[in-house]
Amino acid sequence: MAITLGHRLRRLRGLLIPEHLNLGWGPFYSLGYLLFLFMPALFGGGESPWAEGVPYGSLGVTVLSVLVFLPLYFINFRLSGVRMVLCVLLIASLGYLLLPYNGFSNTYVIFAVAAAAFIHASLWHRLSLVCLMLATFLLEILWLGLPVFIFGITVIIALAVFFGSHYQIEHQRKSAALKLSHDEVRRLAALAERERIGRDLHDLLGHTLSLIALKSELAGKLFERDAGAARREIDDVTRVARDALSQVRHAVTGIRAAGLSTELAAARQLLESAGVSFSYALADVELTTEQETALSLVVREAVTNIQRHARATKARVELVALREQLQLRIEDDGNGGDLRAGNGLTGIRERVNALDGQFRIDSSRSTGTRLDILLPLVEQSLPVNVPRVHHLMAPR
Secondary structure (H helix, E strand, C coil): CHHHHHHHHHHHHHHHCCHHHCCCCHHHHHHHHHHHHHHHHHHCHHHCHHHCCCCECCHHHHHHHHHHHHHHHHHHCCCCHHHHHHHHHHHHHHHHHHCCCEHHHHHHHHHHHHHHCCCCCCHHHHHHHHHHHHHHHHHHHHHHCCCCHHHHHHHHHHHHHHHHHHHHHHHHHHHHHHHHHHHHHHHHHHHHHHHHHHHHHHHHHHHHHHHHHHHHHHHHHHCCCCHHHHHHHHHHHHHHHHHHHHHHHHHHHHHHCCCHHHHHHHHHHHHHHCCCEEEEEEEECCCCHHHHHHHHHHHHHHHHHHHHHHCCCEEEEEEEECCCEEEEEEEECCCCCCCCHHHCHHHHHHHHHHCCCEEEEEEECCCEEEEEEEEECCCCCCCEEEEEEEEECCCC
16 A cells, blocks of 8 residues: 555646656645745734744735745756746736735745756856846835835845856766766777677688688589598698687686776776765785686676675775785675675675685674685786785765
């Protein structure tokens, strides 16, 4: 039932506020400021010392203004250009029309100023529109002989709301530009990788296939005259083809292998977005393709769990070379506690076991979680335990 209700509420929100704006429930929370329109009724209007000289007429007029405001408020999110400017001015006009009856009609003027921040125009053009609306409000206050402090409060709140919205929009634009930049970097990296793979396969298979074609053609010509020579050429074709198949399989294995350094860079980006301080240290040791791929996938799974479940502030990945083993340690200072096998730990254990390794986990609510992966050290690798330490501090 709760899921159905939540789905219906999100569907209603999508009908009123376009989803591509990524505003969530914020515009609905902002409607709470409409309560200021009814403050005089709650505190006695002009009879209270603090509201002396502030008009407050029929409650019905205020309710009617709210009924007019709500359609304008939600329509404004779907407009742009001149039509959006006109809608903003209509919202401000509600404040002007209601002022003789309700001194708190400046609420509508503030809503209009906040909406003006979202107009697609330069900052100075939007500020000019804001100044025009505020100046009109001041002239009406002077004409009606109302207390000038109403205007003073309106200016302070309106400018605070306008610049708050302005900087929020600028932050969203910069975040979107940064995301596009990251996407472009990934796209170019993928394009460069495809070109590299194409060159490698051309260098790998071009000469081999030419040799196979040449020997096959020669075997065909020798078949009638010298069957033994033709058979030797066919045997050479078979050998060359098998060698080529072995080289292709080796190349594909390298292509599919995930790089540990690449995975750590992705981990940095993921944890930075969650406000987690991240550091890592890698011993200068050679890994086999299978080991690097397995450790990379382990790092990916563990970092994803940290970002989703741990609620950590610090995380660290460390690879050290012991006498006969490689040790990868991944630790965080999150909430720890009981861990379910379904959160990726089973996959990590299977990858480690497939390489004759060991997997240990230590998790407590006071110290966080630590994963230790031990793999056999390849014979050709001489460990040099001088770690290259990188400290990547994410903003809190």
